[in-house]
Amino acid sequence: MSTASPRSGGIFGWLDERYGISPLIEYMRHKEVPLGAHPMVWYYLGGMTLFFFVCQIITGVLLLMYYQPGETTSYESIHYIATKVPFGWLIRAIHCWSAHLMIMSLIVHMFSTMLLKAYRPPRELTWLTGFGLFGIALGFGFSGYLLPWNELSYFATSVGTDSVKSVPVIGHWMLLVMRGGEDVTINTLYRFFAGHVVILPLVCFGLISTHLLVIQRQGMAPPIHAGTSTHGMPFFPNFAMRDLLLWLICLTVLATLAWLMPYGPKLPGMEWELGAKANPLAPAYPGIKPEWYFLWIYQLLKEFPPNLMGMEGPQVCLLLVNVLMGSWALIPWLDRKAQRGKHSPTFTDVGFAVIYFLTFLTLKASDLGVAVTPTNDAATAIVASYCAWVTLGIAGVTTLTRFFLYRHRYFLLSAAVLTHIALHGLVGWSYLTVGAVTVVVTAIVLTVSGLTRSGAEGVES
């Protein structure tokens, strides 16, 4: 292909002559980031997540230079990295901090995308690949957690993998394949290691490539009703330079956090002190918890009774989690109004309802520092009440902001979730019973009064 213009010379001309890259450069030159009804801050979160992922690859490869998976080497090699290797503590601290910050920015990115309805056509595939990447990120967190082979990681993996057995028919086989045996042993660590450093990165690269490709092809989603606006900021160099500046800030924050708190902020589900080596023959110790982004599932598992609807409690619980996650993935197809480019206040409220639901469960799982032992059941009621107040406080502030600043008028679903939280946390009713009642009442209200229709006519996005 000889499409190079006569003015092109040097390496660019050489490449252009062979691969015809001029049109690509031309395309990128005209690429714009839409400016409009909502703050630009939401456009930076994907790049920020990508930046933390790059930090994960670099520090991960560096950790691989010393890490040795094995019964007598996993724990010892991490200990060696953290105590003997020059700056080993820093590399490990950055790897851990960056992992948490990556999941945080990913979650904020996902919720901002959801609330701004950027998933609407033609960007369904962007949402779906993004959801896949969210799952991969959780997989990275879960598999990486076991690699130090310490007490905490051992039990977290026991619980996490045990839930797989709830899958009908092939559950037990899946459990065996994941663990490399009936129980969590060093064979489990070998499998998780292969997953963490080879399988997940390969899948992740594929998904990230698709995610970025469709974004580059379609551009970023403009706000609803601003689709035809020509008002935008050039991607190169304006937006790219801002992205770069943000990444520098992220790196500085990351390094500072790793330096000041090399073993994490010591919050529930957010600490990586090595502790004692895993001992499969030691009982689980009080206060054992998974990483913070799994806390809501951990708490939900606690709320379910032993048996429900002819099934075992954990099975029903994990079925519910899967239905919720599946519905989340299918939002672009469920939100019919956004599909037609209209405002969909119901789904905006779904987003906020999900945030309150997750906040309450995560707070309750953290126990707010109260240790749960066989004898202090009363403490759990106090914890539930504090968590309900905190969640209601957060909800109060966000609802007022939505009402006055964004003129939202549809609050039915978030109100249902908050009523559920208040009746459980403040009145002391069973989480599950009051949850079921709230779902039924909300469904009746939605059906009978046709609030969905009238609410959707409100002016909001």
Add this chain to the structure above:
Amino acid sequence: MDSLTDNTAKHTRRSFLDLLLGLGATGWLASVLYPVIRYLTPLPSAGPSGPVKLSGEQLKTLDKERFVIVPVQGKRILVFSDPAQNLRALDARCTHEGCTVQYVPGEAVIWCACHNGRYDLDGRVLSGPPPRPLPQYVARQDAEGGVVVTPQTA
């Protein structure tokens, strides 16, 4: 009419070849996947099949903590001495999410710290989310003063 017959014949031939191709592809895929699935499925864990005698160290732990967790046939078994000083043995794997339970001598309960499940000393669920009781095993003192755990469910 002839051309119609020809078309039908072609169609039938094409459908048959398509079916053959599909079967071939499925067979090929199965022959690739089967060894991989078998490779990933772990072999059953090997371990002593008869009664297991507690080691000196395990006996010391039992004496000090009032309970000890021992491996029997690839399973974790909780051996404990109840308030009446009788030896008992239960599967140590919580029936909720598979954490390792412990004996709480002060409360005379079996407790799982992961999700706050509680069992009585016979392994029956007292409170919390566990859906099933803990399977019972047999622990007895032998003639030489040692402790033997029998893997068969009592």
